[in-house]
Amino acid sequence: MEIKDVGLQSRAIIDEVSKAIVGKEDVLNRVMVGILAEAHILFEDYPGLAKTLIARSFAQALGMDFKRIQFTPDLLPSDITGSHVFDRETEEFTLTVGPIFANIVLADEINRATPKTQSALLEAMQESQVTIDGETHPLPSPFIVIATQNPIEYEGTFPLPEAQLDRFMIRLSVGYPDADGEVEILERRRERKRDEITLSPVTSADRLLEMRAAVEEVFVEPDIEKYIVSIVSKTRTDNDVYVGASPRGSLALLKLARAQAALDGRDYVLPDDVKAFAEPALAHRLILNPDLWSKRITEADVVNKILRLVPVPKVG
Numbered sequence: 001m002e003i004k005d006v007g008l009q010s011r012a013i014i015d016e017v018s019k020a021i022v023g024k025e026d027v028l029n030r031v032m033v034g035i036l037a038e039a040h041i042l043f044e045d046y047p048g049l050a051k052t053l054i055a056r057s058f059a060q061a062l063g064m065d066f067k068r069i070q071f072t073p074d075l076l077p078s079d080i081t082g083s084h085v086f087d088r089e090t091e092e093f094t095l096t097v098g099p100i101f102a103n104i105v106l107a108d109e110i111n112r113a114t115p116k117t118q119s120a121l122l123e124a125m126q127e128s129q130v131t132i133d134g135e136t137h138p139l140p141s142p143f144i145v146i147a148t149q150n151p152i153e154y155e156g157t158f159p160l161p162e163a164q165l166d167r168f169m170i171r172l173s174v175g176y177p178d179a180d181g182e183v184e185i186l187e188r189r190r191e192r193k194r195d196e197i198t199l200s201p202v203t204s205a206d207r208l209l210e211m212r213a214a215v216e217e218v219f220v221e222p223d224i225e226k227y228i229v230s231i232v233s234k235t236r237t238d239n240d241v242y243v244g245a246s247p248r249g250s251l252a253l254l255k256l257a258r259a260q261a262a263l264d265g266r267d268y269v270l271p272d273d274v275k276a277f278a279e280p281a282l283a284h285r286l287i288l289n290p291d292l293w294s295k296r297i298t299e300a301d302v303v304n305k306i307l308r309l310v311p312v313p314k315v316g
Contacts, residue, residue, distance in 0.1 A: 001214045007265030016061040020197040023181030036259035039169030040145040049174040055106040055146040063201030064103035071113035077120035081130045107147035111157040125167040169252045171284040218258040219268045223313035234306045243287040252281045271312045279303045
């Protein structure tokens, strides 16, 4: 598959998802880039902003298997991975797989489960496999985890540990629609006369793997790679940051920049591709100095400050 075909196919997927999601083209673009970059995606936003609908809509447009897991304090690791169940007829234990065995898995309100249950996702997200009763089982390919959490309601929740946050390549928010967009949401609901929205598959799992392979051919100039490293290195030395991003942050930024270039139909990366994903790829990997909390300075503010400080390379 050629790069221009990746761009055309990606736009077709976004157009199909736009039939369900109104006025959030930038968010859909970032999700599509994440899917091309083999990312796991964390949505952090208020309830009712279509986070679940975005995940389900992309699964339908991509023609892939979709499972939703509602995380609660009493959810067990085996509820996610599955377990061996004794069959009285055969007098043998048979494997009953859990909802993690899907192409796209929605981990809804992931921070409501205990750390032990959250850790059941770590192996799956990093290795694309799970271990059940000592046996290792590969997960379907492609495999994408899209998780959600509420940024303001912390009662009865268990904050994600840094090791698990680091497994999410990007953190996104949806935001409220504008007035015209919200009116269009109401109009679409009235016209279709039902809540459910069914989309048509635009591609398939095998086709997505071909698109990802094509992204690997996108050219990156050495100066762009140095630019990425300079941005990430600055997060480790900035006075506002207690713990900066690891090399995994650099790799994430590289993969996302290449995927953005491919979505735009280009076979080379521009500095703007890097800048577009610096905040989504790096902000959630930073731990700020505690004295900044009272000043209401966020991780995103720090990343944007670093982008202004690091010189942009000239390419062409």
